[in-house]
Amino acid sequence: MPNQPTQIQSPDTSTVLFINQEKLKEQTRTRRRNLLNPSVNKPFHDLIGAEDGLEYRANFDFDGMSRIAYIGEELNSRRGIHAAHAECESELDRDMRDREHVSANFVSQSSMVRFFRLMKEGRAELSGKLTSTDFITILNTNDNPIWNYLPGDGFYDDGFPAALSAKLTKLTALQKTALIEVCEILWRTEYNDTLESILNILGIELREEADKSN
Numbered sequence: 001m002p003n004q005p006t007q008i009q010s011p012d013t014s015t016v017l018f019i020n021q022e023k024l025k026e027q028t029r030t031r032r033r034n035l036l037n038p039s040v041n042k043p044f045h046d047l048i049g050a051e052d053g054l055e056y057r058a059n060f061d062f063d064g065m066s067r068i069a070y071i072g073e074e075l076n077s078r079r080g081i082h083a084a085h086a087e088c089e090s091e092l093d094r095d096m097r098d099r100e101h102v103s104a105n106f107v108s109q110s111s112m113v114r115f116f117r118l119m120k121e122g123r124a125e126l127s128g129k130l131t132s133t134d135f136i137t138i139l140n141t142n143d144n145p146i147w148n149y150l151p152g153d154g155f156y157d158d159g160f161p162a163a164l165s166a167k168l169t170k171l172t173a174l175q176k177t178a179l180i181e182v183c184e185i186l187w188r189t190e191y192n193d194t195l196e197s198i199l200n201i202l203g204i205e206l207r208e209e210a211d212k213s214n
Contacts, residue, residue, distance in 0.1 A: 076104075125174065126204050129171070139186060182202055186198065
């Protein structure tokens, strides 16, 4: 009989679980389909999960755990599960809410797309603001592929020439963040071309050098 329940012994207790035979078959079919047709998120997992490169230096990521915790909180917030709301919710509210309706994968991907779009906009806004000499000075303040900077934090302007410090002070948080991204990209990229050409690829036009003869 199709609806005849099947008894399955629970591995943890002596409780007997009754599972509809058809439901059990459907679960098996689903598992087989998932093996043949992997999740749409598999390319994303492959993209960010594969360790296809070595770190630039050992034990550099001192903020790894706090960063992961922060990202987890922000992802949950964007899924509608912010911890700050927990005390305001009733048990019924928590039971009725579908936590899987928007996945963490979807939120992380959409957040990355928005971030990269913002960085593209920030790079465009940097056009005409810095000269080649300015970029070389900034790059040489931290000859490293890793720049520890967060939007809103102070910029690496100590020791810069006064004229360059004045330019950096006027940059917005978006422009400063985009500038740090560009510096990291430049230090991480092996290229045989001029600085101007590489920056043009990234959407940044250099400002002409001041005429020192005048």
